[in-house]
Amino acid sequence: MTVWDMEIPEKKLFEDNDFPASSTSLFSSYSTPIAKFRGKITWLRPQEISSSPRLFPENPQDGYIKQGLLGDCWFLCACEALHKNRLLLDKVIPSGQDSWIQSGCLRCRFWKFGHWVEVMIDDRLPCIGHRLCFSRCRSEEVFWLPLLEKAYAKYLYVFQRLHGCYEQLWAGQVCEALVDVTGGLADRWSLKSYKQSNEKNARFCFSERSKFELMKDLNDKSFISCSVHGSAKGSSERAEFHAFSITDVKQISGLKGNYVSLLKIRNIWDRQCWNGSWQEGGDGWKKLDPAIATLLQSTAEEGEFWVEEHEFFRDFDEVTVGYPVNMEGHILSLLTGKSLCHARQLSGEWVKGQSAGGCRNNSSFCSNPKFWLRILDPGEVVIAILQMRHDSSSKNGKAFWSENAAVHCQNNEEWLTTDILHQKRYRAIGLHVWKVEKKRFNLQKTVAKAPTISTECHTYDREVKLHCDLTPGYYLVIPSTFMKDEDGHFLLRAFSTSKISLSVVKAAHPLTQFEENSEGEWEIMQFTDSWINGKSAGGSRNFPTYNTNPHLPFSILSDTGAGNVRITLCQENFDGQFLPIGFHVYQVHSGKNLNQASPQLLEPVVTCVPHRYTQEMTQLCTLPTGNYEIIPSTYLPNSEAQFTVTVETKIDRKPFQCQEILGQTVNEVSYTSVMQR
Incomplete structure (x- = not known):
């Protein structure tokens, strides 16, 4: 027998034991509509599904995202951002994996809590009748999307400490998925209510009109999604509780000389589901020149439809916008376009x-x-x-839905349990x-x-x-x-x-005498001054030049009890050497001025001596109402340094009472019924 007659063993493809091709990777509690397909789902590799599988398409349109039986429109909409920005896609699916078909595995990355983590999966994918049953690209020969969807389901298990499976992807927030796949930021704008949150932040609060202008400006730079939470006048039943992507925003001259503001929206079911005035043959197109109307309608891909601005704000509930990312990987401001x-x-x-x-x-x-x-x-x-997320593991393996999300699924009440409704x-x-x-x-x-x-x-x-x-x-x-x-x-x-x-901010030191008696409200006054040679560096009371030291006035306006004043003297330190410092406090009576008197002959009401080689000296004292002056000094005259004196005075005023409010729970976005084919 020659070497040519010998059978060469076929290389075994990678099989992921941590996320096996079994029902445990599909279901956690059989609590969603995909549970009806239990026993019908098989696992196939790309070469068993397509005759010429590839990871990425040569034609971008072949990579368009289509949703399957799984209610993960929120995650797939975030994936639209990757399809729109190849720089981001290459970060999530690193290059150099041309041999993934031969090895049977793929590496993906997601951003988690400040850093990128890697998830390795095998390429066995859930199918029904030899076709992908969950997400897929428009061309069924392209597999980057279903593989990334599988990696994200495993990511929930490995890094989010959930029972990671496809069922966990049912219902979620587009903004959360955007952050996970970009490492950046995303904003959610409610289209149903507008409220200015803070007058000092007024520049960053904007109306519906400015929201449209902003979406028009961001359309080519970022990814924008919109969603419907409830029944909408222009939608069919299947479009409720669903997330869409906004693919174009335009302002066009109308027949009456006014501007018509339009948004082109894509449904990732890849089919029409909108019955508004701008549907094909709708009355809305009569506002435009017929040639322009024909051109706009011809640009709509399968699953895309046009909506006018007022119709959009009326029928949609929420917009999610990802912060743009430049070629250097820096986040750009949504409002100014500046690089953060x-x-x-x-x-x-x-x-x-x-x-x-x-x-x-x-x-x-x-x-x-x-x-x-x-x-x-x-x-x-x-x-x-x-x-x-604070719930590190689910109770009895139940799925993690918010209460609102579960209540929204009115057509699937048989899958809901009390435990699921109370998960937060x-x-x-x-x-x-x-x-x-x-x-x-x-x-x-x-x-x-x-x-x-x-x-x-x-x-x-x-x-x-x-x-x-x-x-x-x-x-x-x-x-x-x-x-x-x-x-x-x-x-x-x-x-x-x-x-x-x-x-x-470092943890506080053990309580000092002041801190033990510091209940109530305190007023703070600071003085910054200098001891200057020949001018204001008079030295201690032992020297006749003492009166030339700085005189710092303050007043006590009301009697607030014992320990009502705290005085701190702090000298600047430039070379690690400290001067011996101290201070005295004198009461100033009506009609008198310490600058005209000789403080050495007066008795101070507070003394913080002897002078010490330290950066900071503090004295807690009790002073009645009246006017006072602080004289800080070095021990020897003509010793130069800068210093700060802080006077903290207890005041008789009730502390500010805050009444903070609690916002509503987050609405999870997903469609309520499985598409019928």
């Missing part, structure tokens, strides 16, 4: 009994995690807080930001004031964002849950057009 090229991120945690202080309605709010955001130059900033994916979270002075500020007084910018209310979204213009300085950022003592992990991200830094 400076980005920082830090993770944090709310811990019950320690750092889960709840919203500002709770006295424990200050115990929440705190961060410093430093803005070096004026710029546009986006601050986002992304939470990790996320905490209600919010974000507050105050501009403060670094290290020298009163936390209780600061958070009692209105924040520089904040979320309108705490919401059950996975991620909430603030979009603002900020001036240089330090900002205190506090993310919180609505209820106190709710555990959770989160990621704080900041994107800016200017240089920024993000750091954790």
Whole structure:
């Protein structure tokens, strides 16, 4: 027998034991309509489905996305962003995998909590009758989409700690999937109600008219999706609770000289489902020149339809917009198009009994995690807080639907259970930001004031964002849950057009005497001055030049009891060497001036001596109503340094009472019935 007569064993293709070709990878609780296909689904490889399978199409139209039996329109709409931007697609499905057919496996990547994670799958796909039963591309020879859909189902198991399977993809938020496949940001706009959330953030609140203008501007730069949550006048029954993609936005001159604003929308079922005035043969086209109307209708691909602006805002409920990403991989502002090229991120945690202080309605709010955001130059900033789902495992393997999503599925009540209805994916979270002075500020007084910018209310979204213009300085950022003592992990991200830094506010030291007596509201006054040789560096009271030291006036306006004043002297440190410093406080009586008297001959009401070689000295004291002056000094005359004196005075005023509100639960978007073929 020659070598040519020997049988060469066929190379065994990869089989993924972590996500096997079995019902465990299809169902978690048989709680969705695809459960009716139990026992009918088989697993086939691309070469068993198509005679010439390939990963990506040569003609982009062959890669168009089509939805199958699975209610994952939210994820597939996010995949439209990848189909539109090859740079993003190459990040999610890395290049260099030309031999995937020969190996039977594919590597995909998803963004999770601040970094990209890799998921490896085999290429066995669910089929019914030798055809893909879930997602597929327009050309059934192209397989990037069904393979990515499978990888995402496995991703839920490996990295989200759920019972990862296809059934877990039923119902979800487009914005969440967009973040998972791009690593960027996405905004959701309600089309049914508009409310300005913050006067200081008015520039970033916009009307329906400006929303349309913004969509028109973003159409070529970003991905835009829209969705219907309930019954719509222009929709057929099958289009309810469904997500679509917006493929074009135009303003065209009408026959009456006015502008007609149109949006072209694509249904990923790849078939018409809209019966509005701009359907084929509808009355809407009579507003345009017949030649223009014919041209526009000819540009509509299969599954696409045109909707006029007023019809769009009337019949659709929500828009999701992904932040554009440039060739350098930087996120662009939705509003100005500027590159948010400076980005920082830090993770944090709310811990019950320690750092889960709840919203500002709770006295424990200050115990929440705190961060410093430093803005070096004026710029546009986006601050986002992304939470990790708090239910790390499902109860009895039940599917993770929000209550609203389950209630929406009116045609499938037999699949719903009480356990599913009460599953909640996320905490209600919010974000507050105050501009403060670094290290020298009163936390209780600061958070009692209105924040520089904040979320309108705490919401059950996975991620909430603030979009603002900020001036240089330090900002205190506090993310919180609505209820106190709710555990959770989160990621704080900041994107800016200017240089920024993000750091954790260090935990407080053990309570000092002042902190133990610091209940109530405090007013803070700061003086910044210098000891200058020959002018204002008079030295201690032992020297005749003492009176030339700076005199810093303050007043006590009401009697607020013992321990009502705290005075801190802090000298600047440039070379690690400290001067011996101290201070005295004198009461100034009516008609008298310490500059005209000799303070050495007066008895101070407060002394903070002996002079010490330290950067900071603090004295808690009790002072009655009246006028006072502080004289800070070095021990020896003509010793030069800059210094800051902080006077904290307890005031007799009720603290600011906040009444924060809780937002509604998130509406999950998916269609309610399986398409009948």
